[in-house]
Amino acid sequence: MPKKQLLTALLSLTLLALVGGCSPNDPLANRSDTTDRNTSESSAQNQRSEVDFSVENAPAPTPSKPSQPLTAPPGNPEPKTNSQIQDYIKNIAVRGFAQNRQGVWIQSPDRLLANHQGTVPLPAASVTKVATTLAALKTFSPTHQFVTNIGITGLIENGVLKGDLIVQGGEDPLFVWEEAIALGNTLNQLGIKRVAGNLVIVGKFYMNFEFDPLASGTLLQQGMNSRIWPVEAETQYQTLPPDTPRPQVIFDNGVKVIPSAPVALQPLVRHNSKPLGELVKLMNMYSNNYMAQMLADSVGGANAVAQIAADAAGIPRSEIQLINGSGLGEANRISPRAACGMFLALDRVVTPYNMTLADVVAIVGQDLGVLKNRQALKLSVIKTGTLNNVSSLAGVIPNQKHGQVCLAIINSGRGATQFRDEQDALVTRLLSQWGTVSTPPAKLKPTSWQKGRTSGNEIVKKESN
Secondary structure (H helix, E strand, O other): OHHHHHHHHHHHHHHHHHOOOOOOOOOOOOOOHHHEOOEEEOOHHHHOOOOOOOOOOOOOOOOOOOOOOOOOOOOOOOHHHHHHHHHHHHHHHHOOOOOHHHHEEEEOOOEEEEEEEOOOEOOOHHHHHHHHHHHHHHHOOOOOEEEEEEEEEEOEEEEEEOOEEEEOOOOOOOOHHHHHHHHHHHHHOOOOOOEEEOEEEEEOOOOEEOOOOHHHHHHHHHHHHHOOOOHHHHHHHHHOOOOOOOOOOOEEEOOOEOOOOOOEEEEEEEEEHHHHHHHHHHHHHOOOOHHHHHHHHOOHHHHHHHHHHHHHOOHHHEEOOOOOOOOOOOOOEEEEEHHHHHHHHHHHHHHOOOOOOHHHEOOOOOOOOOOOOOOOOOOOOOEEEEEEEEEEEEEEEEEOOEEEEEEEEEEEEOHHHHHHHHHHHHHHHHHHHHHOOOOOOOHHHOOOOOOOOOOEEEEEEOOOO
């Protein structure tokens, strides 16, 4: 889907957020819900909130690396559940879907319940984003914030910056219209109404999910000047508090991209992103492919993601084979065991921050996003994936008998979207035996872990007129 169409689709979900009980000031005032039928689930979401710079990024705790896989040994699954999974696979085979293209892994806290090709890497679609989530959190920590630095060359006189405005990108994957509007207002507060020079982009600056720095810079120029707002910016402005000013920063020249910041740069504003834990939660809720790739790039690319995720889960590297961080393309292959192992590793990573899996992955039935209609999975913490020929899901399901069960199902074959109903029916049958729960256990409830960390602008140096 072209990005312009995507951003238009994103705007529509602001209304969904309001229906779900979010006010325009709520950090879940969001925009997105789209699926690329030729690839995988692809959506995006954005939030707006006030900034509190009193809390610095906390250093990452260093829990010990597991000496063995976090998952159960692959042999001797529990007979009853494993038999049900074999029946599930046989029913699929009767309809022409090859058994060797299907994979299932189910384990309780203390034993393996079912295994069908559980150690075989299969096309995982957007379950790949769990690997990206794990790698990003292991690399940076959930409290990490990406910083975009804004500086100037020249003096500010009578509302005119007699030089360039420099934006040093910091790989923030969720710098969108609201951030541009807020930055324009901050520059107006600092006395900048006009820039005689250029808007200069340095480093990895993304806006509205654009990877191209020149295109991102052009969008930023538009966002900081309400006189030239496109429809999407005006629409998003309507979701902001009614007293939000309309910024006006006029540029006499265009956008330039340079490899390094000029020596004469004077720091002016620092923009902090939302904390990484919040970013990955939004990425997973809306299965945003752009955010996933940006985060994968921030840790070194697909190979680095696969290695970090495999090490964290104690899984052989061969069970996680990636070509990108989003899951687009069937060459992204993850074994069902590895998918469960990554969820167990995620739990280990976030626990030292007094967080739960529900803080970084969607809760079915409680969070907006691509899982809102999967009611059979209600209260589970789940990531799903869809390609033309792939339907996958992985996550943790609360129940009375086992407390929590980690489950991963990967189905492949032409017309794979029909597998969703069968996956839901399978989970429903299993839960009828294990017993459903009316509320999730504490380990699957979201927490208030941010403690004031949010996105916003900090004035670094105030120039005099």
